[in-house]
Amino acid sequence: MKKIVSIFSLCLLFLSCSDNGFNNNNPYIPNYNFSITFDLNLPAYSNLKYVSNAIYYSGPEVGPKGIYVFNTGTGYTAFDGACPNQALSSCSTLTLKGINVVCPCDEEEYSLFTGQGKLQYPLKQYRVDVNQNILRVYN
Structure with a gap:
């Protein structure tokens, strides 16, 4: 009986692991591993405190075209700054x-x-x- 309970517990453990359906695969944009934080108390990022505001960040740690971070009113979204349906080129940075x-x-x-x-x-x-006024964006 203990073996059955142990096996059942392991099965539940493996099935409960999930990425919440998160899929950011795109053949035009390479996967860059990064983690960056934004302090909303700093003037450069304070616009993100308000709904429907975005910032563009283009540091070397986030890839060749930067990222956009946006306040949706119920949370934050972050997207790559590269056009998703174009190969990387001089015109493929989103505006x-x-x-x-x-x-x-x-x-x-x-x-x-x-x-x-x-x-x-x-x-x-x-x-x-999100942790109070600190946003962490990562891949």
């Missing part, structure tokens, strides 16, 4: 347009709320953890 970002290569718009556009691939999304 901010209100609550959307636009790819200069094909003029396609993507929502910073959802990451969705009209083409095959949505924006490449990253995880965001």
Whole structure:
């Protein structure tokens, strides 16, 4: 009986591990492992305290095209700054347009709320953890 309980417990342990359906695979954008924090008390990031505001960050630790971080009102989203349906090039850095970002290569718009556009691939999304006024964005 103890063996059955042990086996059942192990099965539950393996089945309970989940990535919450998080999938950020995109053939045009390489996977970069990074972790960066943003202190919302600093002037450079204080706009993120307000709903529908975004910041663009382009440090070397987040990949060649940077990242966008956005306050949705119920949390934060973070997306790669590269056009998701274009190979990396001189025109594949997204530009901010209100609550959307636009790819200069094909003029396609993507929502910073959802990451969705009209083409095959949505924006490449990253995880965001919030601890008081500190945001951690990571892959």
